[in-house]
Amino acid sequence: MTEYVIIVALVSVAAIGIYTLFGQTLRNQTAGLALEMSGTDATSAVAHAQSSAFTAYTNANVRKGLDNYHASNRP
Secondary structure (H helix, E strand, O other): OHHHHHHHHHHHHHHHHHHHHHHHHHHHHHHHHHHHHOOOOOHHHHHHHHHHHHHHHHHHOOOOOOOOOOOOOOO
16 A cells, blocks of 8 residues: 555656646646636637747757856746
8 A cells, every 4th residue: 555655646746847847838738728628719828838838949949057047947
């Protein structure tokens, strides 16, 4: 039984880490999914997700060091 608790805890921590890593893109996609499931048009949420993904892509290509680490973390 203890093994199952440990596995569930590890999966939970991994899910939180992934959600934090992908950040705004994943939140916008989740919002779009919730809107579509409720029968509401999610075009704006999808557009925000695409915008966040593009921002993450461009920030990933920027060289970072200790001198400019915080420069592009927030829009």
